[in-house]
Amino acid sequence: MSYDLNDAQPQMAPIGELIPDGTFAKVRLTVRPGGVDGATPMDARLLKASQSSDAKMLDCEFTILEGPHARRKFWQSFTVAGGKVDEKGQSIGWKISKSTFRAMVDSALGLDPRDESPDTKAKRVLPGLKHLDGIVFAARIMVEPASNPQYRDQNRIANVVLPDEPQHAAIMRGETVPPEPVNAPPRKAASAPAPGWQAPTPAWGAQPQAPAAAPAW
Template sequence: MSYDFNDAQPQMMPTGELIPDGTFAKIRMTIRPGGVNGSVPMDAGLLKAASESDAKMLDCEFTVVEGAFVRRKFWQNFTVAGGKLDDKGQSKGWNISKASFRAMVDSALGLSPKDMSDAARAKRVLQGLKQLDGIIFAARIMVEPASDPKYRDQNRLANVVLPDEPEYGAVMKGETVEADPVNAKPRKPSVTAGQNAPAWATDAAPVQAPQQQAGNVPWTQQGSAQAQPAAQQPAPQPSANGPAWLNG
């Protein structure tokens, strides 16, 4: 068998302008499996391996679901294990991603980030990262300048808009909200990594990922600096039917 490419159509070129810097929009996150297993059976094949470190990532596609930029997409990786460690031996990238994921849950379910009631805490407990697939939340989108003029600038998630922020209600209704530009500065190019290496790979120190023990889920055990140690406050039990956005 052979493949004859002579009758193939010309390659598709990039089309469309970037979503303007600072745009508020209601977006859906879809996870693109990368073939690497996560820490729980639900996340089998869900993650993507970094090319130049031991980091494992969630490869996410974001789609605007309402408003002036409906159906427009952008993409972003979130480190969930490995990479550069902090002074406690925890993945810096995961701690950043974990904060973003919690904000997504709060935004999707209309939870105040200050609400630490048993009911609210239970909604923030997921049985696997796979349950974030399809989550819809309010967001502010930024334009990240390319570090190399050969590449295009890209849209990125600037921050999740939470229920206690003034723009939240209008964004979740699909209404137009005045943009709040981020004016992000260009990233510093790496002098040691290849030109095509993503930003997370240029500052990641190769480390051996910790062995996952049966029944232990890292994202339910790592708390913020203000949180009580896990041993002093039992984690809420997740709903048997999964997150609310999967049931609605």
């Protein structure tokens, strides 16, 4: 027996090496179940409990699919319930996460973010957050400085790239797009617990009234 190594993929970047600030990439979201029930049957044991508040979060792994950083991964959690609230008693973290999730759907399905037609709005309705598992969209990635020198800087979603932005089509074709660094300033150490969303509906082709179907990616 022999081992032919000629078809081996290139070695991964060193562990701990960050994806450069401002990198544009096509990424896939994978949900990492945390054992806490969500608001729908589909989301049973899907969420993760915050260790510092009553927040419930969607724990996500992002994998770059193409380009010079292909197969690189980073992680980010999004608050979907609990945590700090606004003057109306609504979860601030969920409002931010909801905007990000909508942008992911628009980016993945090529929806004009200004399109409010019934068909388009139906594609933004999620039967459950589990439906986001596997979504592929265009993103700009940032380096978020650590607020404590004991911790490392981390990669985060800076913003989801929408179909009406000039980079979107090239990113989704897998082309290399020049980076646009975010240059985020160092964060101050928080005196209170940081919001659980720190970091970033679908009917991926399915009608909201129909039984939950596989996303259209």
